[in-house]
Amino acid sequence: xxxxxxxCFLVNFCNAQFTIVxxxxxxxxxxxxxxxxxxxxxxxYAGIWRWHDGNGRELFIYLYKxxxxxxxxxGGDAYKRDVIVGYYIYKENNIELLNTRIKLIENFNSxxxxxxxxxxxxxxxxxxxxxxxxxxxxxxFSRIVCFHDQLKPAMGTAxxxxxxxxxxxxxxxxxxxxxxxxxxxxxxxxxxxxNIGLGIERISTVAPPLD
Amino acid sequence: xxxxxxxxxxxxxxxxxxYLYGCQKEExxxxxxxxxxxxxxxxxxxxxxxxFVAESSKGKxxxxxxxxxxxxxxxxxxxTESYETGIGTILTDExxxxxxxxxxxxxxxxxxxxxxxxxxxxxVMVDKVDKTIVQLIKYKMAPEFAVLYRSxxxxxxxxxxxxxxxxxxxxxxxxxxxxxxxxxxxxxxxxETPGGxxxxxxxxxxxxxxxxxxxxxxxxxxxxxxxxxxVFSVPGYMTTPSGTHLKNxxxxxxxxxxxxxxxxASNRKINKDLNQTETYxxxxxxxxxxIGIMDDNESQNNPCKKLxxxxxxxxxxxxxxxxxxxxxxxxxxxxxxxxxxxxxVNPTNTNYNTQFTQFSSPPNTLQIxxxxxxxxxxxxxxxxxxxxxxxxxxxxxxxxxxxxxxQNSINMFSDADIFTLWTMLKNNHVQEYDSFLFIMVYQGxxxxxxxxxxxxxxxxxxxxxxxxxxxxxxxGETLAHEYKQDMSNITFANSQNLNxxxxxxxxxxxxxxxxxxxxxxxxxxxxxxxxxxxxxxQLVDCN
Numbered sequence: 145x146x147x148x149x150x151x152c153f154l155v156n157f158c159n160a161q162f163t164i165v166x167x168x169x170x171x172x173x174x175x176x177x178x179x180x181x182x183x184x185x186x187x188x189y190a191g192i193w194r195w196h197d198g199n200g201r202e203l204f205i206y207l208y209k210x211x212x213x214x215x216x217x218x219g220g221d222a223y224k225r226d227v228i229v230g231y232y233i234y235k236e237n238n239i240e241l242l243n244t245r246i247k248l249i250e251n252f253n254s255x256x257x258x259x260x261x262x263x264x265x266x267x268x269x270x271x272x273x274x275x276x277x278x279x280x281x282x283x284x285f286s287r288i289v290c291f292h293d294q295l296k297p298a299m300g301t302a303x304x305x306x307x308x309x310x311x312x313x314x315x316x317x318x319x320x321x322x323x324x325x326x327x328x329x330x331x332x333x334x335x336x337x338x339n340i341g342l343g344i345e346r347i348s349t350v351a352p353p354l355d
Numbered sequence: 356x357x358x359x360x361x362x363x364x365x366x367x368x369x370x371x372x373x374y375l376y377g378c379q380k381e382e383x384x385x386x387x388x389x390x391x392x393x394x395x396x397x398x399x400x401x402x403x404x405x406x407f408v409a410e411s412s413k414g415k416x417x418x419x420x421x422x423x424x425x426x427x428x429x430x431x432x433x434x435t436e437s438y439e440t441g442i443g444t445i446l447t448d449e450x451x452x453x454x455x456x457x458x459x460x461x462x463x464x465x466x467x468x469x470x471x472x473x474x475x476x477x478x479v480m481v482d483k484v485d486k487t488i489v490q491l492i493k494y495k496m497a498p499e500f501a502v503l504y505r506s507x508x509x510x511x512x513x514x515x516x517x518x519x520x521x522x523x524x525x526x527x528x529x530x531x532x533x534x535x536x537x538x539x540x541x542x543x544x545x546x547e548t549p550g551g552x553x554x555x556x557x558x559x560x561x562x563x564x565x566x567x568x569x570x571x572x573x574x575x576x577x578x579x580x581x582x583x584x585x586v587f588s589v590p591g592y593m594t595t596p597s598g599t600h601l602k603n604x605x606x607x608x609x610x611x612x613x614x615x616x617x618x619x620a621s622n623r624k625i626n627k628d629l630n631q632t633e634t635y636x637x638x639x640x641x642x643x644x645x646i647g648i649m650d651d652n653e654s655q656n657n658p659c660k661k662l663x664x665x666x667x668x669x670x671x672x673x674x675x676x677x678x679x680x681x682x683x684x685x686x687x688x689x690x691x692x693x694x695x696x697x698x699x700v701n702p703t704n705t706n707y708n709t710q711f712t713q714f715s716s717p718p719n720t721l722q723i724x725x726x727x728x729x730x731x732x733x734x735x736x737x738x739x740x741x742x743x744x745x746x747x748x749x750x751x752x753x754x755x756x757x758x759x760x761x762q763n764s765i766n767m768f769s770d771a772d773i774f775t776l777w778t779m780l781k782n783n784h785v786q787e788y789d790s791f792l793f794i795m796v797y798q799g800x801x802x803x804x805x806x807x808x809x810x811x812x813x814x815x816x817x818x819x820x821x822x823x824x825x826x827x828x829x830x831g832e833t834l835a836h837e838y839k840q841d842m843s844n845i846t847f848a849n850s851q852n853l854n855x856x857x858x859x860x861x862x863x864x865x866x867x868x869x870x871x872x873x874x875x876x877x878x879x880x881x882x883x884x885x886x887x888x889x890x891x892x893q894l895v896d897c898n
Contacts, residue, residue, distance in 0.1 A: 195750070196750075196751060196752075197749065197751070197752045198751045198752030198753070199752055215833070216833060217833070217836075217837070218819070218833055218834065218836075218837045218861075218865045219864070219865050220818070251824075254824045256823075257822050257823060257824075257829065257831045257833075258822075258829060258831045258832055259832060260832070265832070267832070267836070275759060277759055277760070277761070279832075279835055279839060281832050281835070289724075291778075291782075291828070292729065292782055294827055294828065296827060296828070296829070298724075299771075299829060299830045300722060300771045300830065301721070301765075301769045301770055301771045301830075301835065302832075302835060303745070303761050303762045303763070304745075304759070304760065304761040304762070304763070305761075306757070306759040306760075306761055308757055312750075314748040314755070314757060314759070314761050315748075315761060316745060316748070316761045316762045318721070318722075318762060319722060320721040320722050320769065320771060321721070321722060321723075321769050321770075321771020321772060321774070321775065321830075322694060322722075322723050322725070322736075322738065322771055322772060322775040323722060323723065323724040323725070324724075324725060324726075324727055324775060324778060324779070325724070325725075325726055325727070326726070326727050326728065326729045326782075327729070328726075329724055339717075339720050339721070339722060339762070340748075340749070341745060341746075341747050341748025341749060341761055341762065342748055342749065342750075343748050343749060343750025343751075343755055344750075345750070
């Protein structure tokens with residue numbers, strides 16, 4: 145009985161750490177708040193999005209809503225938010241050259257530092273119908289950077305996701321900024337459509353389960 | 356020959372005094388009425404005043420030094436930053452002047468052949484109107500102090516080591532019993548106190564109403580100067596590169612005997628039983644008072660000085676202009692980001708001999724990829740940003756344009772830039788953190804991100820840029836959130852000045868251990884973007 149009481153106390157204490165606030169109210173005051181998608185605005189971002197160049201290159205972006213992700217401000221204040229996480233598959237002439245699904249699966253329970261652990265992530269706070277730009281965080285697994293024996297996908301400043309309609313958006317998968325290497329850069333997929341504007345269409349509102 | 360003299364205290368006093376005031380020009384002159392034997396007595400004790408000699412006056416001061424040393428007169432009216440002489444290179448980028456009751460003393464840095472990690476040299480010129488005394492002073496730091504000082508953990512006001520003076524010019528025929536003698540200087544006990552100017556007197560003052568320096572005790576020296584005992588406290592208010600300190604010294608000077616004593620507010624007496632010394636004796640011509648001390652320790656230099664010095668290097672300014680030209684190109688012309696690694700190869704005091712290694716982005720791409728050799732160290736990295744709006748996108752191979760930009764440039768340092776600086780520092784690619792140039796050029800302006808504290812900045816990045824699960828370096832999204840969504844408001848749409856101000860505020864708000872400096876590219880003049888305590892921005896000129 146004593147253990148149960150203590151456990152209940154701990155659970156209550158933990159829950160009491162974060163006050164639930166609608167995601168749309170995300171702002172500068174975030175300490176101990178949970179910005180929850182109470183109005184399901186993230187559902188409109190989730191699903192499968194496709195880009196193609198009409199010449200054999202295809203990109204599929206699989207996006208999922210992830211709830212209660214632990215985050216911290218630059219000042220160290222803890223908060224939670226609902227986010228969009230995802231992975232991508234790149235094909236040329238119907239041959240799959242890149243698939244980052246496993247990255248998302250492997251890191252799904254540890255998403256906090258970066259929502260783009262699977263290659264793609266977003267933190268929108270406005271309904272897609274408002275066409276507000278939101279950063280599309282991206283890890284470029286088509287370009288592996290070797291830095292002091294660490295092999296990492298290229299990373300940098302993100303570009304934007306801007307919805308044109310509920311099922312059409314313009315994005316750019318960017319790793320802007322300075323990318324250093326000490327032991328080379330491997331172009332895994334040279335023709336990957338990075339750092340250019342892409343029009344993506346939502347071909348499904350639901351992405352396949354991650355197992 | 357090592358002589359453990361108490362006079363080291365005097366010397367230390369002089370050093371500390373000047374260091375105390377070295378960053379500001381004090382013009383306080385305090386009068387206090389002193390009652391002695393019922394006779395009103397007024398003594399004026401001007402505080403030590405120190406300042407760097409103005410450019411317009413340098414030539415005259417240098418000429419005086421050269422004349423005293425018997426060197427040939429300078430040719431040409433312009434003052435250069437250094438002069439090769441038989442005793443080493445006299446550096447004249449800064450000449451420290453110290454004024455007190457004993458006159459004006461000028462301190463020059465000297466690039467002496469024996470200069471090394473532990474040792475530096477000054478030339479001190481004592482200007483006695485018609486006579487000029489010049490001393491060469493050798494400062495040899497104790498090994499432990501040198502390590503701490505060179506790494507920026509200690510300041511000169513806690514100098515520990517030895518000093519040796521050599522008289523080079525002595526027209527007053529002063530006696531210098533310690534000439535060439537190595538004297539110990541042991542750091543005193545400093546107490547931080549809130550300051551306020553006070554002057555007090557000891558008993559035994561004479562009735563000299565004239566207020567001559569030092570007052571008098573009824574004695575008249577041979578040269579007619581009145582003498583006496585002066586006790587005065589000087590609250591020092593010093594702003595050092597590492598912060599602000601308040602200190603309080605109490606001096607006792609017997610101008611009749613030359614005895615000198617000093618203590619701090621903590622009342623710890625140091626250097627009792629002083630005998631007449633070479634700096635305080637009965638000959639007015641030979642009383643020096645406080646002298647300045649200067650070192651060109653890179654870790655002690657303020658960023659302004661280093662930034663200014665770089666501007667004298669045409670290879671640097673040429674490269675800045677090149678980056679600026681790249682940043683000025685607008686769509687639909689092809690634009691590039693250019694990155695330049697800087698390595699100073701055998702730099703001298705007048706020439707950095709910088710080796711530039713240049714990288715360019717793909718056309719119209721806001722990204723530079725560059726290679727570093729694993730054990731390489733650099734003195735700087737600079738790059739440009741360029742304007743990009745990014746409206747164009749394609750679907751099914753068909754170009755489409757819509758009004759919301761998706762690939763925005765930024766006229767300020769980006770989150771990736773901060774990550775890069777941290778990564779270079781963390782992995783020992785930075786030669787010297789406090790002189791490292793990390794410059795971004797954008798359309799007529801250049802900005803410098805100055806690392807103010809190596810460990811603090813590394814600690815900041817350890818939390819922000821290391822994945823807690825994998826331990827790998829990652830540019831997470833926290834900083835991006837701060838830029839765009841967390842009210843720091845550093846965005847594509849903002850003016851450069853607004854982004855500059857918001858960026859500086861962000862650095863301060865989160866104690867990032869970085870400071871921002873800016874300058875125009877044309878007619879460059881660096882200014883620190885200072886965030887005041889009320890969160891307002893002040894642009895402080897680098898004088």
